[in-house]
Amino acid sequence: MHVRIKEVKTLSDDWYLLKKTTFDYRRRDGSWQTMSRETYDRGHGAVILLYNLARRTVVLVRQFRFPAFGYGGTHDGYLIEAPAGLLDAASPEERIRAEVAEETGFHVQHVRRVFDAFMSPGSVTERLHFFVAEYDASQRGGAGGGVAAEGEDIEVLELDIDAALAMVADGRIEDGKTIMLLQHARLSLFGAPAAP
Known part of the structure; x- marks a missing residue:
């Protein structure tokens, strides 16, 4: 397990879904780093x-x-x-x-x-x-x-x-x-x- 989700916020759900996710990511050296990313979900x-x-x-x-x-x-x-x-x-x-x-x-x-x-x-x-x-x-x-x-x-x-x-x-x-x-x-x- 290299990702731990901490929080997910919906920023927009109009045309498609825009979310901001804060998560912990385990780096290759084994340390954990908190990150935040916006993702746009329009389907496949x-x-x-x-x-x-x-x-x-x-x-x-x-x-x-x-x-x-x-x-x-x-x-x-x-x-x-x-x-x-x-x-x-x-x-x-x-x-x-x-x-x-x-x-x-x-x-x-x-x-x-x-x-x-x-x-x-x-x-x-x-x-x-x-x-x-x-x-x-x-x-x-x-x-x-x-x-x-x-x-x-x-x-x-x-x-x-x-x-x-x-x-x-x-x-x-x-x-x-x-x-x-x-x-x-x-x-x-x-x-x-x-x-x-």
Whole structure:
């Protein structure tokens, strides 16, 4: 036992749950140190990269993110991302199939989990489940765009994998989960860039 919880205070329970916890932590040398940390609990999530090997394409989405916009007024708030969402009591596989249909219009049945990651473990409790799935045009049953009642206004992008990686390099793609999946795609799915 290396942690003893002393006190937990709820600071906010509006959009999600923000808590301040005071605890004792046993250091590697055996001594105990009292610490205090704020944690933001928004639940766990899932993210997916749709890819087409024959066409060397991936499907991403573009949407407005207020925290990116609000950061110093230097960003327009629009981010290019892989489709993602919170689990909301569903399994990661169930939720990501529903989320990708809502956001992109593609209905994929066979999704493959590639890894899990804590995205900001210094303050956010979220653990993200990363998936990939092959797609083709026959699987597109709608326009996507997200759920308007949830404030979603999503543009669907189909990009060449090399163009998407170039967008990471030049800063047009700045979303961490998307960068991770695109790098996975380069290393494990597509291989070297296409010949000119």
